Amino acid sequence: MRTNQRCESMNSSIKKFLHASYSLREFVTLIDVAMTKLRHVEREDDYNSRHSSPPILGPKNALKTYHEQCAKLYTRNMYYKVADQIKAEHAYFVNNCEDNGESFSYSLSKFQHEDRVYNVHYHPQEETFTCHCLLFETDGYLCRHIWPVMKYRHMKIVPQSLLLKRWSKNAKADLPLELKQHSIEKQQLFEMARQASLALDTNLLSYYACKSEQSYTKAKQEVATLTAMFKDAVPLESNTADSDSGRYQTYQENENITRDPTPCRTKGSAYAGNNRDNVTIDMSDGAVKTKRKCSNCYSADHNRRTCPQLVGLPLPHSQQPSPSNRA
Template sequence: MEKMYETRAMWSHYFLWDKFFGYIRTTSQCKGINSLIRFYVNRKNTLIEFMHNLDRALKEYRNNELIANFKSQCSEPVMITSLEVYERSASCYFTRNIFKEICNEIQRAGALNIKVLSTTLDKVEFSVTALGDSAKDRQVEVDRSKNLFSCSCKLFESRGIPCSHVFYSMKFENILEFPNSLIYKRWTKNAKNEFISLEMLVNDDVEKVLKFRVGALASNCNKLCDIACKDLVDFDEIQSKLVKLVIRLQSRKQGKSTPNVNVEGINDPFVVKSKGAPSKRSSWRKKRACSNCHKYGHYYKHCPDLMQHSMQGNPCD
């Protein structure tokens, strides 16, 4: 017990209150991965079955990650709080799961009271208390010159999420833009872009090399799209260059020279006649023949042969 007490700074929650762990917890605190693998792996599996089932569990993990990335990049959440300016700014930077937790902190800011403790030229200190519970007192310090925020609850230092006390201080200071000091890079939508190396690894596995190349190109394309889409001139320039580049690469793969194609204006494709039966409204129609003489230009009732027989006294039914 004495030896454990000497190392209390390494395991006690009080000493680790301001340390960031990125939601990494021990297996005694998180049983999620055990419950997931339990559906794929059991003690009756052979070694080969165990490896195949474990690979299926990892594929489900990766599929869930792809679905979460798609929702974060290609969908917009519904604004539910009264501080919409902060909520909309957070939706542009953070992923969907982190955005939900930030919305919870923005909602808690509505049940807080604030009091100014001290004010200087660049810094101001607040005392933020919960409505109806003055015992839960938190001190928030705001650096106006550097646009920095610090709270005694240490939520941003431990989890990378701004707390409700900071949001209420921003509201009191009439800060309309989400400060960069409260944006933790790990929880943003483009967190992986800077961690993909541009150097190609030497590997005999062709599939892994192709995946690496796709990831590196996708990272740079995402950065290019974020920069070029904000200006119309940049957008037109990048669009024309990309079309030329695609045509040049396609012609190189086909073993042909680069065709002289004017890509300044891209129009709609030519309309060609579709296959299948003609439309009922078409002007082309099949001519009808006489059922008696099988000639065109008249019908059975007006057939000349029948009229000639009738005039000769040989009527035909």
């Protein structure tokens, strides 16, 4: 679990696949299905962000430069959120500007809501803005109160300090992917990050390879060759996270797997007396086994046919052998 799952709606996405009545096995299976769907949606969003452009406002719009800059930097979904904030800035206007020496303080009001005042601070040296609504500090993109101040100061482009790389198209390109002596958990995170980075780089390859049948066939052959080459090289890398799991022959030897609880006799057992003592439990798999016993004296060393108490006595009609067996 990570701290950024709340803003990325991870909890609500996984909740759609789960229910309180599901068993533990169904829970693990559905979690895998949910993560597979999230990865598929993420790859689709990356493809749309890198190979298509969102609709931009007309050339007569004064804030077109803001839209174009944000459309080139942000992903498709994040651009729509930023565009909504830019469209909502027309309802706000600057009331007052105070020069504090190293910074400027602006007070804004909303049209037909003069009683609501918003304060925005601008630091020219760092080119940073702070608003008391804290939308930029919380979600990472500019609020509707900072855009009127930028327009008031006649800024043609957005400062780079206000464009976080976290929501950019190239957020996965420059990750720390070097392999060092880390724990197994960090190595798994690095492997996932490298996989996401390669998937991002191969999007452009897939886009041009599918244009013709010849390039598509060649790309398939090259990918199959590279896959076989890298697959053969995996056992030689002893520092990978998957190599640690190969030392377990069975799941009973793996201490990271939760085992079944040890069966115990309950108070409401159907057996009583000698019958209960003849019940054994196989500790290897937890199966309950009952020894074969005599139906007359309930002893486990013989059956009814060889019971010492019934030797020389005729057997009941239900246990007498059939005529075919006598022959």
